[in-house]
Ligand SMILES: Cc1ncc(C[n+]2csc(CCOP(=O)(O)OP(=O)(O)O)c2C)c(N)n1
Ligand code: SF4
């Protein structure tokens with residue numbers, strides 16, 4: 001699918017409640033263009049609980065069910081099984097959860113659904129903190145980042161949880177990372193996920209201007225620099241195949257350029273930035289990328 | 291229709307099968323396990339055409355049932371004790387979403403310390419949610435109530451929790467009349483949801499609502515609870531017509547001329563029945579009022595039976611620490627406006643499976659003149 005084919009198709013209404021420059025709103029809009037109208041969204045507590053609109057309005061033109069924070073993957077399992085029993089197995093049941101709802105409180109339900117090979121698509125839009133409640137640290141918050149519960153920076157002893165490999169260890173049908181700053185790659189991955197059967201997981205990096213302390217005009221730029229610096233690697237794994245890197249910059253830029261674009265990293269000294277660079281280099285080496 | 295000797299748990303499973311749910315999700319916990327083992331077997335051997343989701347926790351069990359119900363099919367789960375407690379957040383959500391999920395809870399104490407035996411703390415802790423609650427005395431009642439529960443829930447658009455006592459009902463063999471599928475189908479038509487996650491009619495469920503909308507939604511839940519009395523009575527009448535077994539919101543035994551009335555819910559009712567027989571033989575005018583529906587609480591009916599009695603002894607198997615037994619609270623509430631109220635005794639009969647013998651109940655009645663009404667009464 002070429003995204004020019006779907007440029008006039010919208011499943012998101014105008015007037016949602018996202019902040020200007022919100023990566024989560026943008027990502028949903030484009031994901032739905034690929035997923036199409038036979039899609040049901042299951043949404044745990046997150047910024048998207050608000051972005052979706054206040055009764056009696058709604059931001060989505062596909063069926064949507066809001067659910068408690070820890071339950072998305074389990075609710076989606078119930079929805080999918082119901083649809084199977086109704087003889088309508090061709091419906092995409094999609095969890096749309098934040099990093100908190102995925103890396104932390106929803107991880108158990110997610111692991112259960114992945115292990116049971118539930119035929120659902122789980123999308124995590126990762127803005128690297130609990131944004132809805134006012135920018136608190138989650139286990140997706142990178143070391144060094146300022147949040148309201150890590151006011152002097154997320155301790156460097158922590159590492160951002162490796163969700164790609166956690167999910168991959170369940171041997172799902174498809175697992176990928178993506179970001180809407182690379183729309184062709186993003187579209188391809190949602191298309192692959194849609195066409196596969198079984199448990200599918202897409203981890204999308206999603207800029208949050210208020211939480212990352214960036215100007216809303218720099219939202220896409222920040223997501224792009226995350227990839228260009230190697231902080232976020234675009235890759236995928238289809239069942240039975242090795243991990244594939246789907247985009248490799250000609251030359252990685254220093255992480256400093258990505259970090260210093262954002263207010264949440266502005267307090268970092270040279271040594272800390274070096275430490276982060278070393279870790280990124282090691283990871284890129286592990287992935288045969290350097 | 292056949293008669294068979296079955297465990298209480300199996301009676302529940304047979305009732306569920308007759309209701310033809312499309313999705314069952316469950317997680318094991320003693321003493322609920324036989325229910326879900328039997329249902330897995332039925333699904334595996336094709337007796338029951340449903341998806342059985344073997345989730346990784348009770349939180350997911352109730353969540354999956356909720357998702358299935360929101361997708362427009364009949365959904366069932368069963369649990370007990372710690373499992374029910376773990377479901378709490380989603381139990382609330384299901385009420386707000388107005389989903390007719392049916393849950394069977396095998397009543398069991400909650401730790402600490404660990405205790406697998408029966409009391410009603412688990413379900414009484416969930417009384418304020420907006421779930422209808424029914425307590426069963428026998429295996430037959432459990433089977434029949436499960437079938438009725440789907441009928442009532444789908445008309446009221448509120449979920450129902452059906453209680454069976456752990457072990458003393460779940461693990462006890464009793465003779466049960468098993469209805470035919472034809473009879474069950476006549477009683478319970480296929481589920482036709484009004485609104486659901488429908489790709490042909492896309493709607494959003496649970497979008498944020500401001501105070502005035504939210505307030506009215508909650509008012510509607512209370513109104514539905516009040517209106518559910520009519521639907522429950524209709525279900526009981528229909529059930530009687532088709533199966534020839536009569537149920538009511540409450541049940542009574544020797545109550546008309548009784549001077550001392552015991553109030554109880556659940557399987558220990560049987561023990562109290564025997565105690566009433568003994569007392570009657572001794573010339574004591576004892577009687578029994580069994581609470582079947584605890585939510586909605588049938589206050590009018592209770593008042594009509596108890597208002598002119600002398601002594602009402604409420605036999606609780608749970609209490610709200612710092613207040614009173616939950617059943618006692620309801621009885622007092624129902625009788626508040628009566629001028630000449632009975633003396634109401636707030637008795638904690640058993641917790642964590644502490645054994646109750648017929649003699650304990652008989653002694654209580656013989657000693658009723660010495661009991662205090664101003665505080666919780668405990669066994670020695
Ligand atoms: C059980 C429970 N605990 C806490 C909350 C409060 N809460 C609502 S949204 C949210 C943050 C969600 O973070 P994330 O999943 O990363 O999504 P984001 O808001 O960042 O988009 C929290 C903590 C809740 N709704 N439920
Ligand atoms: S706080 Fe961040 S994630 Fe939430 S709506 Fe605003 S930009 Fe989007």
Ligand SMILES: [Mg+2]
Nearest residue numbers: 098099129131
């Ligand atoms: Mg987040």
